[in-house]
Amino acid sequence: MRNTDFINRSLAAVWHPCTQMKAHETLPLVPIARGEGAWLYDFDGKRYLDAVSSWWVNLFGHANPRINAALKTQLDQLEHVMLAGFTHQPVVELSERLAALTGLGHAFYGSDGASATEIALKMSFHYWRNTGQPEKTGFISLQNSYHGETVGALSVTDVALFKDTYVPLLRQSTQVPSPDWRLAEPGESQEAYALRCAEALEKHLQQHGATTAALIVEPLVQGAAGMAMYHPVYLQRARQLCDQYRIHLIADEIAVGFGRTGTMFACEQAAVRPDFMCLSKGITGGYLPLSAVLTTDGVYAAFYADQTARGFLHSHSYTGNALACRAALATLDIFATDDVLGRNREKAAQMNELLAPVMTHPKVRDFRHLGMIWAFEVETDLPQFARDFYQAALGQGLLLRPIGNTVYFMPPYVLEREEMQWLAEGTLKLLGD
Numbered sequence: 001m002r003n004t005d006f007i008n009r010s011l012a013a014v015w016h017p018c019t020q021m022k023a024h025e026t027l028p029l030v031p032i033a034r035g036e037g038a039w040l041y042d043f044d045g046k047r048y049l050d051a052v053s054s055w056w057v058n059l060f061g062h063a064n065p066r067i068n069a070a071l072k073t074q075l076d077q078l079e080h081v082m083l084a085g086f087t088h089q090p091v092v093e094l095s096e097r098l099a100a101l102t103g104l105g106h107a108f109y110g111s112d113g114a115s116a117t118e119i120a121l122k123m124s125f126h127y128w129r130n131t132g133q134p135e136k137t138g139f140i141s142l143q144n145s146y147h148g149e150t151v152g153a154l155s156v157t158d159v160a161l162f163k164d165t166y167v168p169l170l171r172q173s174t175q176v177p178s179p180d181w182r183l184a185e186p187g188e189s190q191e192a193y194a195l196r197c198a199e200a201l202e203k204h205l206q207q208h209g210a211t212t213a214a215l216i217v218e219p220l221v222q223g224a225a226g227m228a229m230y231h232p233v234y235l236q237r238a239r240q241l242c243d244q245y246r247i248h249l250i251a252d253e254i255a256v257g258f259g260r261t262g263t264m265f266a267c268e269q270a271a272v273r274p275d276f277m278c279l280s281k282g283i284t285g286g287y288l289p290l291s292a293v294l295t296t297d298g299v300y301a302a303f304y305a306d307q308t309a310r311g312f313l314h315s316h317s318y319t320g321n322a323l324a325c326r327a328a329l330a331t332l333d334i335f336a337t338d339d340v341l342g343r344n345r346e347k348a349a350q351m352n353e354l355l356a357p358v359m360t361h362p363k364v365r366d367f368r369h370l371g372m373i374w375a376f377e378v379e380t381d382l383p384q385f386a387r388d389f390y391q392a393a394l395g396q397g398l399l400l401r402p403i404g405n406t407v408y409f410m411p412p413y414v415l416e417r418e419e420m421q422w423l424a425e426g427t428l429k430l431l432g433d
């Protein structure tokens, strides 16, 4: 089998996500035959360094032997059973371990990230109804936020390209200024700017707090906004304001959870506990679709009643899938035994050293780094910069998917020094003179 066999069949049979399919008349699809560690291999034997962790999901490499082994064992025991009326070992163990890690329990499962957003929004709304405050129906998110593409999640997403077409279908929500430090005034510190944004949030709540159910945020890094990073003081102020105005704080840790920002969960850097935490992507090490929403005892208690309709009746067929939970447990085992966060600090220091020439490149602006995320803007006049850069990067054996003019790296945590060097040198070549 060669690449061409799959390219044509895929274009005829598969409707690819986040893609204007006509673009593939000139932009070749990349058929992947197998993966190993940080690398993906096509059918013609060319390899690509997966510097974006396959849409930010992969943590410990493709075909990770430990996750593979756990899944093979699970496969012979139980692949799936519905979670209404039934339970199983992987889902119980995973829920216990997530509660111990986050201080939030009562794990409610979905499949993808967007379904976790939907669950958190619905739970928050329903909580206020169950507690006699049905007027609290509004949602607030940050400008340039991204929380998924289903109708509810898109309502709190603020990316025009994904949202504008569907506005007539969506529920109104409010966007407050993003603490993204690139938007600070010249001379204004990241912290001062974050506090100024928190003041804007406060002004909104002074007027609308009584009718607001929840504020949803991507803690510390707004991924789809181009890895926009912000000072943790914003989360601290947001937590205080949510308490003051009796509003839920939903932390969408779908992209930033599981060590991505340097701590297991990004909220830890602000010492903040949200009312809801949405998890997905890295939860299974990038193996299988799984999401979870964790919440407080107080929220859970508001649904616990004699009347069926006061319960949270939301469901998906694959809720709490046993294989996905097993992959998640194997992922948590690696965190527990391998000092992943400590090793990542060492890897990040090496990566920063290797990226020094990129950081100081004359076309590079606003270079930023947090945990295992690096990003910068490229000064360019090319109208199709993202597409051209992506294609040129593939030519060099690098999988990079710029967002607008933002180039970012979000590699699997298994990257070794030579691979980091490959990435840094390849990027420098792509930037040119």
Ligand SMILES: Cc1ncc(COP(=O)(O)O)c(C=O)c1O
Binding pocket: 112, 113, 114, 115, 117, 146, 147, 148, 149, 218, 223, 224, 252, 253, 254, 255, 256, 280, 281
């Ligand atoms: C912060 C955040 N929330 C939600 C989502 C949606 O997740 P999914 O694509 O799995 O639906 C994403 C996906 O990129 C995300 O980055």
